[in-house]
Amino acid sequence: MTNPIDFYFDFSSPYGYFSSSRIDELAAKYGREVVWRPILLGAVFKITGQQPLPTIPLKGSYAKHDLVRSARLFGVPFKVPSRFPIAGQAPSRAFYWLNDKDPVFARKLARALYHAYFAEDRDISSPEITANVAAKLGVDRAELLAALADPAVKERLKTEVDAAIERGVFGSPYVVIDGEPFWGSDRIEQIEKWLATGGW
Amino acid sequence: MTNPIDFYFDFSSPYGYFSSSRIDELAAKYGREVVWRPILLGAVFKITGQQPLPTIPLKGSYAKHDLVRSARLFGVPFKVPSRFPIAGQAPSRAFYWLNDKDPVFARKLARALYHAYFAEDRDISSPEITANVAAKLGVDRAELLAALADPAVKERLKTEVDAAIERGVFGSPYVVIDGEPFWGSDRIEQIEKWLATGGW
Numbered sequence: 001m002t003n004p005i006d007f008y009f010d011f012s013s014p015y016g017y018f019s020s021s022r023i024d025e026l027a028a029k030y031g032r033e034v035v036w037r038p039i040l041l042g043a044v045f046k047i048t049g050q051q052p053l054p055t056i057p058l059k060g061s062y063a064k065h066d067l068v069r070s071a072r073l074f075g076v077p078f079k080v081p082s083r084f085p086i087a088g089q090a091p092s093r094a095f096y097w098l099n100d101k102d103p104v105f106a107r108k109l110a111r112a113l114y115h116a117y118f119a120e121d122r123d124i125s126s127p128e129i130t131a132n133v134a135a136k137l138g139v140d141r142a143e144l145l146a147a148l149a150d151p152a153v154k155e156r157l158k159t160e161v162d163a164a165i166e167r168g169v170f171g172s173p174y175v176v177i178d179g180e181p182f183w184g185s186d187r188i189e190q191i192e193k194w195l196a197t198g199g200w
Numbered sequence: 201m202t203n204p205i206d207f208y209f210d211f212s213s214p215y216g217y218f219s220s221s222r223i224d225e226l227a228a229k230y231g232r233e234v235v236w237r238p239i240l241l242g243a244v245f246k247i248t249g250q251q252p253l254p255t256i257p258l259k260g261s262y263a264k265h266d267l268v269r270s271a272r273l274f275g276v277p278f279k280v281p282s283r284f285p286i287a288g289q290a291p292s293r294a295f296y297w298l299n300d301k302d303p304v305f306a307r308k309l310a311r312a313l314y315h316a317y318f319a320e321d322r323d324i325s326s327p328e329i330t331a332n333v334a335a336k337l338g339v340d341r342a343e344l345l346a347a348l349a350d351p352a353v354k355e356r357l358k359t360e361v362d363a364a365i366e367r368g369v370f371g372s373p374y375v376v377i378d379g380e381p382f383w384g385s386d387r388i389e390q391i392e393k394w395l396a397t398g399g400w
């Protein structure tokens with residue numbers, strides 16, 4: 001029996017989106033489950049003092065170029081969203097609310113939300129748009145909108161983000177395998193090697 | 201006839217050190233020369249507002265772990281230096297001063313300086329230690345020490361750093377192939393693919 005892999009990501013993180021398209025398949029190849037854990041980089045950056053990627057001089061424009069080029073290489077549908085970055089509260093709360101009932105379905109929603117934002121340029125920071133994406137998968141729209149405003153659901157997300165920071169998570173994607181942390185979509189080969197060999 | 205590749209790096213950048221161990225061989229495989237261009241991330245960070253990696257909460261401690269793990273994977277001799285980061289003026293000035301006479305020899309010096317810092321924990325920010333490393337390769341120690349304090353050599357480095365920033369260089373390593381920029385040692389596979397295919 002092997003431990004599941006933790007996959008931390010922010011819904012506004014394009015590199016998180018890239019990894020989301022590969023992590024489950026990669027883990028399954030080595031008999032591992034993946035626990036998806038949306039976080040809020042905004043809360044993390046208050047601790048680390050970092051700025052959102054697009055706002056950093058020089059690095060921001062490089063990043064936009066790198067994202068488009070990397071997406072083309074990976075064959076992942078992608079365009080730089082009109083609003084970027086965005087606040088991830090609505091999609092993250094939707095995820096955890098569903099996750100408590102049905103983790104497999106919650107993951108399906110996460111994929112749909114990521115696709116809506118990074119492939120269709122829909123602003124999922126809006127509860128209405130997050131609810132539209134969820135409704136298309138069969139979720140009760142009114143029930144979800146109520147959940148997004150529910151203090152218990154808000155608190156649930158806050159607890160997850162605090163726990164992630166406590167664990168040292170400072171970016172997206174951030175993957176933990178048996179306590180071993182890997183940050184960045186460009187660590188996917190090292191992740192595979194770690195899964196295959198148990199470390200080096 | 202193909203254009204040379206530009207390889208920008210900071211002598212205090214461990215990821216630059218990792219790339220320095222592979223970039224020449226990789227380029228040669230595709231019939232390319234590499235122009236080595238030391239820069240000063242301190243000057244770059246004044247523009248971008250970034251902080252040195254080891255000083256960033258959470259990310260700094262991850263980086264130290266990632267560096268040791270990556271070095272082990274790549275088979276590159278490495279230990280986190282006692283002083284990290286350091287100012288790169290002395291080794292960078294030594295490089296450009298020699299480079300104007302003999303680029304091949306200057307590159308040999310760059311490798312020796314990187315090794316001194318990241319494998320032997322010698323503080324190459326000291327002109328004396330940079331001179332010791334160079335002297336071991338046959339450079340006249342007194343002449344080099346004089347060059348390190350020469351206003352023309354100082355200006356030479358400043359001009360190189362300004363030109364790099366003008367070109368958008370914001371990190372180390374930063375490689376430019378026919379105008380196409382690649383940041384980070386983890387872009388080495390994309391660099392190889394770009395060299396092999398001319399882009400995608």
